[in-house]
Amino acid sequence: MTKAITEKNILHSSHKLNRATSPQREQPGRILEPAATVKHQTNHSLQDAHILNSHNRLIAEEITRELKTKIIGNNVIVLERTTSTMDTAKKLAHTCFNNGTVIFAEEQTKGRGRSDHSWSCPKYKGLLFTLLVKHNIQPDHLCLLTGTMAVSITETIRETLQLPAEIKWPNDILIGGKKVGGVLVEFEKGLKKQSIFLIGVGINVNLTEEDFPGQTRLPATSLAIENKEPINRIFLAKALLQDIDKWYSILKNDHYGYITDRWREFCVTIGEKLTLTDCGKEYTGKVIDISNNGGLMMKLENGEIKIFRGEHATIKY
Secondary structure (H helix, E strand, C coil), X not given: CCCCCCHHHHHHCHHXXXXXXXXXXXXXXXXXXXXXXXXXXXXXXXXXXHHHCCCCCCCHHXXXXXXXXXXXXXXXXXXXXXXXXXXXXXXXXXXXXCCCEEEEECCECCCECHHHCECCCCCCCEEEEEEEEECCCCHHHHHHHHHXXXXXHHHHHHHHHCCCEEEECCCEEEECCEEEEEEEEEEEECXXXXXXXXXXXXXXXXXXXXXXXXXXXCCECCHHHHHCCCCCHHHHXXXXXXXXXXXHHHHHCCCHHHHHHHHHHHECCCCCEEEEEECCEEEEEEEEEECCCXXXXXXXXXXXXXEECCCCEEECC
């Protein structure tokens, strides 16, 4: 059965977001369009032919059809158009949503990344989504949540597409020195003061060279450009959610060493000499490691060893 879901319906019926629906055509003049929402299903093979042929539109039923996760993707919502999935997630965080809910958008009118940098992606060509998780993480381990997501995305790209994805600390995903994606983590207090983390992910999937603006903070690319052929977004979304679920379980079980070891393996920032700002001050030095809680360990020009936390420090370009 097809049923249109608007933002208002999502926010007032979050406890019923396990019903299967289908996205509908965009209505002119509306910012948030009908959504598709489905319950997590696990009993199908990973590569059904009809999924491999679905290149253009994200369909929630197909994303969850073969999804094998414990938390991430318990509910999947697909919006045609919204300001930002982070905006929708912030509102949903104050309702009785299911832990692990994922909100995808085909188009964002005000997408954003870390440090309020804008993030734009042509409609139907990216994977733009926000995860909502209930988690009581220690404040000094917050950067580990960003790292966990970056590791998950990088590993998925490497193992699914055999592309040499890497991490530029703390949250940029690169291929060949060009940015292909990023992670944004924000915190909200939900009902009964429950700690809710909103994890925003943006990945350039099927963009062509002509889709990129002339000037960006980092040189940009897409998975399709690097892969030399279009990517099935539903197949990739499924793979991402499964790998995120695996690494999130590792984080929940406090196995931080596994995360930082993998982070070090993927991180191109280690060994670089760079300047970053932290709480309004600039520091220059050589990156020597990632700390056990996900901080960037630098040897400064004066010989001091200092650790910078990802939620405060920003690398200058």
